[in-house]
Amino acid sequence: MKNKIWLSSPHMGGNEQRYVNEAFETNWIAPLGPHVNNFEQALAKYTSAHEVAALSSGTAALHLALIMLGVKPGDEVICQSMTFSASANPIAYLGATPVFVDSEADTWNMCPEQLRVAIEDRLAKGKLPKAIIPVHLYGMPANMPAIMAIANEYEIPVIEDAAEALGSTLNGQAMGTFGLMGILSFNGNKIITTSGGGALISDHKEYIEKSRFLATQARDNAPHYQHSEIGYNYRMSNVCAGIGLGQMEVLDERIQQRRANFDFYKTHLSQLPGVSLIDEPTGYFSNRWLSTILVDPEKANGLTREKLADHLAADVIECRPLWKPMHLQPVFEAAPYYGTGVAEKLFENGLCLPSGSNLSDADKSRVLSKLLELF
Numbered sequence: 001m002k003n004k005i006w007l008s009s010p011h012m013g014g015n016e017q018r019y020v021n022e023a024f025e026t027n028w029i030a031p032l033g034p035h036v037n038n039f040e041q042a043l044a045k046y047t048s049a050h051e052v053a054a055l056s057s058g059t060a061a062l063h064l065a066l067i068m069l070g071v072k073p074g075d076e077v078i079c080q081s082m083t084f085s086a087s088a089n090p091i092a093y094l095g096a097t098p099v100f101v102d103s104e105a106d107t108w109n110m111c112p113e114q115l116r117v118a119i120e121d122r123l124a125k126g127k128l129p130k131a132i133i134p135v136h137l138y139g140m141p142a143n144m145p146a147i148m149a150i151a152n153e154y155e156i157p158v159i160e161d162a163a164e165a166l167g168s169t170l171n172g173q174a175m176g177t178f179g180l181m182g183i184l185s186f187n188g189n190k191i192i193t194t195s196g197g198g199a200l201i202s203d204h205k206e207y208i209e210k211s212r213f214l215a216t217q218a219r220d221n222a223p224h225y226q227h228s229e230i231g232y233n234y235r236m237s238n239v240c241a242g243i244g245l246g247q248m249e250v251l252d253e254r255i256q257q258r259r260a261n262f263d264f265y266k267t268h269l270s271q272l273p274g275v276s277l278i279d280e281p282t283g284y285f286s287n288r289w290l291s292t293i294l295v296d297p298e299k300a301n302g303l304t305r306e307k308l309a310d311h312l313a314a315d316v317i318e319c320r321p322l323w324k325p326m327h328l329q330p331v332f333e334a335a336p337y338y339g340t341g342v343a344e345k346l347f348e349n350g351l352c353l354p355s356g357s358n359l360s361d362a363d364k365s366r367v368l369s370k371l372l373e374l375f
């Protein structure tokens, strides 16, 4: 039986276990403690965000960000359609309506032109959206200068979903620090992991402090348990933060390894008929969390991404179509959508290839030879 090649699996650096042991030895097994503080500081330093709150997941971070912006039932929130469902679900948790916006071909992320169309149309229908959620999908930065210019013009706050983009930058600036707030994820499949976890980052201290308050059950300052607001149990555990501390030591290495995966695929696949890989526009630096290819069946002798995926799966190689756009998901059927079919096309033709930082050269060669068999 061949060993399975995963799409993206956890990759420990070595010191994680030591930090976790330290948490046990000092009995800091709670959702607070020195590792949590140190992990927050390490993230702040790495991203140059002024403030970071370590939370139980990226989804929780987004949920709290929307709560702090006052999103309520009946409100509308603009969200990139081409994303993972966790970008949109917190909008629904609050009884608000997601308004989905198409991608641009250059970055696969929120199209600034369609964003403007969406805002104008929602305004014409009587509602200014409460927030905008662009996503840096697969690590590729969205066009934040253009998105921020439009958001500022209409005075709509931006929450960046940088769950997949820790280490990615645009003109040298870390993703997640362009908007009012940004969220990160440390789920098991992300570029670094805490087994499960996330963070809210911002240059505005008041949001981070408020998020910590909400994430620990919104306890008022009193000797007894006293609450004036609804709270949540969303803080990161000190044990998980220990894993995160170890992972921060190898983050730059992980980015290099992921980028090397992409370069390998690019070198060997971009010459094939009908196959293309997404380049970084000038000034864009992607952590290349996942390496993806587009396959145009008309130019690839009828080869589709399904055929490629089936062929890899038969050799126990995990791969996955690009994320299915939210406006095509049954659960968001009724939500408004603004676009020109870019995201649909990406979903039809796109495939995520094994991208872990722990892939061996032999693993990559096996993936490559399986793909070449079909071409």
Ligand SMILES: *Cc1c(COP(=O)(O)O)cnc(C)c1O
Pocket: 056, 057, 058, 059, 060, 083, 084, 086, 087, 135, 161, 163, 164, 184, 185, 186, 187, 197, 198
């Ligand atoms: C992983 C992910 C999230 C959610 O993060 P969790 O930590 O798993 O809750 C949100 N958005 C995107 C784009 C993601 O990939």
